[in-house]
Amino acid sequence: MSTTDSTTDLAMTGLTFGQRLRATTDLHGPLCAGIDPHRTLVESWGLGYDLDGLRRFTDTCVEAFAGQVGVVKPQSAFFEVFGSRGVAVLEEAITALREAGTLVILDAKRGDIGSTMAAYAEAYLGKDAVAPGDAVTVSPYLGFESLRPALDLAAQTGRGVFVLALTSNPEGRSVQHARLRDTSVAESMVTSAASMNAAAAARGELGSVGLVVGATVGTAVQELQLDLAAVNGPLLSPGVGAQGGTSDDLRRVFGDALHNVLPASSREVLSAGPDVTALRDRALETSATLADLLR
Numbered sequence: 001m002s003t004t005d006s007t008t009d010l011a012m013t014g015l016t017f018g019q020r021l022r023a024t025t026d027l028h029g030p031l032c033a034g035i036d037p038h039r040t041l042v043e044s045w046g047l048g049y050d051l052d053g054l055r056r057f058t059d060t061c062v063e064a065f066a067g068q069v070g071v072v073k074p075q076s077a078f079f080e081v082f083g084s085r086g087v088a089v090l091e092e093a094i095t096a097l098r099e100a101g102t103l104v105i106l107d108a109k110r111g112d113i114g115s116t117m118a119a120y121a122e123a124y125l126g127k128d129a130v131a132p133g134d135a136v137t138v139s140p141y142l143g144f145e146s147l148r149p150a151l152d153l154a155a156q157t158g159r160g161v162f163v164l165a166l167t168s169n170p171e172g173r174s175v176q177h178a179r180l181r182d183t184s185v186a187e188s189m190v191t192s193a194a195s196m197n198a199a200a201a202a203r204g205e206l207g208s209v210g211l212v213v214g215a216t217v218g219t220a221v222q223e224l225q226l227d228l229a230a231v232n233g234p235l236l237s238p239g240v241g242a243q244g245g246t247s248d249d250l251r252r253v254f255g256d257a258l259h260n261v262l263p264a265s266s267r268e269v270l271s272a273g274p275d276v277t278a279l280r281d282r283a284l285e286t287s288a289t290l291a292d293l294l295r
């Protein structure tokens with residue numbers, strides 16, 4: 001059985017997102033490779049910044065990553081820029097990656113009142129969704145409980161959600177470090193995610209409710225006394241590479257939760273294109289380096 005076959009099978013066996021994620025990162029390494037077709041990147045690949053350029057850029061990424069990299073994170077914004085035809089390119093990429101056994105986290109950062117969140121949940125996590133990923137990023141700033149429709153539907157369909165906790169941008173501090181009585185906003189995300197993952201923890205499995213904690217957050221985890229290991233869920237960590245985050249930063253930020261970290265890198269990996277082999281090699285080398293770190 002090829003590696004592609006084995007991960008494809010996992011996606012069809014009724015396993016939870018946490019179980020599938022653990023299996024795929026054990027097989028392929030922890031890197032979550034981003035697909036972020038920035039104008040400057042697309043142009044640096046010698047492509048026009050138009051629908052055709054978007055399609056060729058995305059197809060190259062799919063060819064390089066599908067079945068080779070365990071997890072891929074397309075950034076929805078860069079496809080939405082091109083309207084419905086850009087979104088169609090995104091949907092085709094998600095389908096192709098998943099057919100090759102690569103897990104897809106759609107970075108869409110959705111969040112709204114519960115009744116609207118239910119529609120977002122159907123769109124990204126439902127069994128009839130047009131091109132659902134394996135997981136989606138969500139924003140909890142309308143209150144963690146506003147995410148309930150997404151949390152419930154993800155659990156039903158074996159998918160995952162990643163809740164923003166400590167984002168990689170410096171502006172995030174003003175909201176995420178804020179305290180209400182003795183608890184910071186970020187800590188309340190940690191507590192809520194841990195409680196969602198409690199049943200999986202009792203079974204000795206990785207949960208399917210993850211958090212986003214940037215590689216660039218410095219000493220925030222220690223300052224806010226966050227127990228990230230207690231989350232027992234995947235910790236998606238953007239900011240590696242172009243935003244300055246390094247392997248040493250990951251070690252410092254995550255400490256005893258390092259084994260659950262999914263480091264995400266987009267521009268740093270994508271800058272190796274447009275050659276498919278060079279792009280794939282950059283991703284595989286990055287993943288191997290990170291695997292050594294997280295071991």
Ligand SMILES: O=c1ccn([C@@H]2O[C@H](COP(=O)(O)O)[C@@H](O)[C@H]2O)c(=O)[nH]1
Nearest residue numbers: 075167168214238239242243265266267
């Ligand atoms: O806290 C966050 C949450 C999400 N992102 C997203 O990750 C990538 C990072 O791209 P790089 O090129 O590796 O900087 C991008 O899609 C962001 O929207 C994040 O950076 N920080």
